[in-house]
Amino acid sequence: MTIHPAWLPPSTFHFLTGKRFLIDSDHPLAGTVREELLRAGCGPAAPGTSADLTFTVVPSTTLSSPSIGVGDGDGFTLTGSGVEADGPRGLIYGLFELARGGLPGRYEPAFTRRMIDHWDNVDVHPVMGQVERGYSGGSIFWKDGVFLGSSPDGLKRIRTYARLLAAAGINAVTVNNVNVHRTEARLLTDRRGEVAVIADQFRRYGIVTHLSVNFAAPVILGDLPTADPLDPRVQQWWAATSAQLVSDIADFGGYLVKADSEGQPGPFTYGRSHAEGANMLAAALTSRLVPSLGALRTPGPVVHWRAFVYDHRQDWRDRTTDRARAAYDHFAPLDGLFADNVIVQVKHGPIDFQPREPLSPVLTAMPRTRLAVELQATQEYTGQQRHVCYLAPMWSEVLAQVDGEMATVANTGDDIYWTGHPLAQANLYAAGRLAWNPDPIAVLDEWIDLTFPRAPSRLRSILHELMDTSLLTYEQYTAPLGVGFMVRPGHHYGPDVDGYEYTPWGTYHFADRDGVGVDRTSATGTAFAAQYPHTWYESPATCPDELLLFFHHVPYTHVLHSGTTVIQHIYDTHFEGATRVESMRDLWRSAAALVDPDLHARVAARLDEQVRSATEWRDQINAYFHRKSGIPDAHGRRIH
Template sequence: MKHKIYLLIGLLLSSFSILQAEDGSRLWLRQPQNAHAQVTANKQSPTIGLATRELQQAWQGAPVTLELKKDKQLDKDGFRIRHTSDGLTITSPDEIGLLYGTYHLLRLQALQSNDLKTDNEIIENPAYQLRILNHWDNMDRTIERGYAGKSLWNWDELPNTLSDRYEAYARANASIGINGTVLNNVNASPQILSAEYLQKVKALADVFRPYGIRVYLSVNFASPMVLDSLPTADPLDKEVIRWWKNKTKEIYKLIPDFGGFLVKANSEGQPGPCDFGRTHAEGANMLADALKPYKGIVMWRAFVYSPSDADRAKQAYLEFQPLDGQFRPNVIVQVKNGPVDFQPREPYSPLFGSMKHTSLMAEFQITQEYLGHSNHIAYLAPMWEEFFQFVPATSQKAIAGVSNIGTDANWCGHPFAQANWYAFGRLAWNPQLGSDEIADEWLKQTIYKEGVTDISPIHTDLKKMMLESREAVVDYMMPLGLHHLFAWGHHYGPEPWCKVPGARPDWLPSYYHKADAQGIGFDRSSTGSNAVAQYPDSLARLYNNLATCPEEYLLWFHHVPWRHTMKSGRTLWDELCRHYDAGVQQVKKFQKTWDKAEAFVDADCFKDVQSRLKIQARDAVWWKDACLLYFQQFSQMPIPYDIERPIHELDDLEKVQLGISNYECPSGELLNRNR
């Protein structure tokens, strides 16, 4: 009887384990771990030990040799996979390259790729030297623009208690080639540099090191004043310089491979060198000099804008371009992909290509601050692919993504939001990969439940849904170049009418849409703010001309009459209405596509995505009705008869008020949002 009870308990625990394995926590690393593969290596180290273990547990093929040796065709992180008479050999000049090669081989196995054929040799080198996640995590474990639970970093328990998720996090990042992490929010607390917290940072760095993940910290420029009561943070002051040198020495004594500092300065109220009459270059160089003996870097953010008569889209360029050539070699200026602020669609930032003598790095936003948080499907690889069409990887040596990771079981909130973390890593390694290819990889490794052998009835449709999802969001939120129509504070819902007493104009939607009786859009042409002049001549001419400006950027660069004739032959107003409606209809199609997937995915995952799609469909209608009913007051034109009628009254929509915490998403129910 006792034996039967133990057997029953064992079966229950086994069943529970299987169920837990389908909660999304394994991300794209779901291959069985019972392979017992034969693996040998010509050197030993903790990192090579990890590569050996990964292959032993998951590789189902021929024996593998891990070969650490120089290779003229390989960069430090690069690897070669080739067939030999004895099996397969993974070669790299550095041990982390062997780990990357291991994960690549296991990815090919999971995808059943033809690249594994015996006549193929694989050579991979990363496009960017630094491939970094930026966590906007606060020390109280809230996350600014986080929609997947609390921060992973439990500062209260560190350094003595280490969560299993710390290593799982490092493993997931290494599997897609990410090699750095900024642990804390760019709106940084000086406390992160205290002796107490540096011990906690050291504990995380020790966990991440074997996976090739270097730790970086966001620092507050006024830290010497806050932590040690210095009277100034002037970067040319000798005491300030000495303070940063001593603090940097303290950090490297604890963490020899510390990566460096990320700095947000003189932006949105953060302190910086301009407070003391110094330039961004002088501030960055002071920190760079402190880091130089240890080969550390400064990532200095170019996200700056201040109360000014200048077009906000121009301000980063106006402030940083004149400093070109003045930064130390170990300073990298970190520039958002667009000139305003991670909008669903922006032209690329004109700083790229205009600072010929300064190292730059692109900053993408993986978390969906402006794209429906974790309620909406918005696969972002197509957005980033647009950026790479204008800004080649060869112009930069580093890239950063603002993380969407939290304590939710599936890490990212929406199951499909995992795809953006994955896509960022894959594109940071190789920007030439297509959105289609990355979506194909992620779906096959992640979304289908175990035991499904034939995905052909649904795979193409799910991939199409992913590839079309970002454009759908653009359509039902802000088509044709509209931008920043979001509600005050949380950037979730629409509020094109937003008025806040005392708020700066560039914090309000009307600053950007400028709707009036004549038309809509921000005139950035040569007759307006002349932001077009910041672009290369060929693009400036294209964007400056109303007749040649691409319609996806039309209202970004021009204030356009409501009755302007579009390429379709319709008026601007009619075209705007049809884009909003197309976005709504597209989300309804996504619902139908997902409903067809029920037999192919885990039941909990199916219900979760189905529920979120209902929210997204309601939100899409909310956006469409709010924007069209509001703008109709100015156009005085009817909504075309053949598109779906509004179901809300503008007066009711203007009463909507959301209250959203740092790590909770709204329910999507309009009735619960009224004042």
């Protein structure tokens, strides 16, 4: 079976066929635009004749080398007769905007770096597999320890992927998992040639390649007895290793680091701070490029240092430790201490990619630090690409509150639809496009237009009905009112209300016979609510209903702003959510004649599973709270 073209079907540029073009740039990215136009059946305008379409780079920002700093020249203007780009990358984005039927005008992304982070392993991990939290088959980069880019087919697939990402407005990719195991650590050293091959493919579409590294690499790779960031031998090791990487990959994007988190090594082992750890790597990356710290502001490799640091060996009896507090407690005091080429990468919520969390307070607490917000397209906690769950509405709310950079954990793999669930392609598309078009429903429309060319309006409305509010539906049948988790430990699919309740992971709901929720107030709880510059979350009177149980432990009879009690809300939303999934399944069945039969069958099968799973969620959650509270459903529906 051939690989699904996602949002770039063969017809993508057909409306350009027969046009004469002129490209006024000899940058390699202009070469890519030229290839695209030739493929679409366009031809170069003969010298001295006028062109139908012109592609120019505004001379002042033209870069002559293939090395492009992030965000340089991504913007462009559609003139009506072509693309006037701020820089070479803008030519590519302009071309894809033409495919979307963009109107004349100015286009600029709201976020400079728009990155996709792969959690791909080189070796198959005994528990996590080839791709950690991957629901789309294997990796497109490695299989069973072997690099796929060595074969022509593998290389072509990486290039096709690069093209899709560029069309979605992505300009950076991290190729491997943040949990860097022994084999993957070698991507820094003797396996760096593989990273260089991937980077060559991505570069053709203006995408810069980054690498996840293990903080203890100097030890793991066998060279040194320590990874202490202040030890000169360690600094020297990283400087020499980074210099080789940068000499092989001239536009190397930099390192992504998960340190002192969930068992990964980090500076704490040596009594050093996260700023000391990150700055050491930042200096190593630039030491070959610039003689002095003063030059660090120029575009060049960066360190993305993750703020996902918490105690994963917590005693569940200890009510004072609060995982939600951890990132802020560790990082806010370090504001201003990070080097200019360090970017602290912060998960959008304080816990871990739950369907509903408040914005992480770290994102507004570090004005003197470069920040990236981290989103998760791979649906670890949102149905694992077996459930329809369009995440863009949540992401766009997050992005409206932050600026700087964005990084999204990939949901792609070697599946023929790229994302397992064909409709999950829309999440990958949105991961880039929301930076250019913040309206999630408009982005979904773009995706429909491109992916289902000439879609009848009936199909369009079915897709909107399935997807627009799919996250709200998912939220309805899973953990209530922002309390989170209640998933099966380990793989995180399906309900297990108490699965994490007595574990060391710090994700508890504290349900008892009287009530449920986590008291995070300053008055009686963990005081996480005080990490915000406002006091809304401190009182149930001002806390939004959908976050009530994230911040408060309340009786089941507590009356929400909506007028319903907490227990009745739990019953109502769980019945309604599961019923909505049944209608989604029926609706999709009615679309059988409107889409490709294989794609239809794939989505139909997953909707069957979604109905099964939503029913299980409904029944377990309702039964659990009915048994705890002893309060019957006001409408007398069946609770098991």
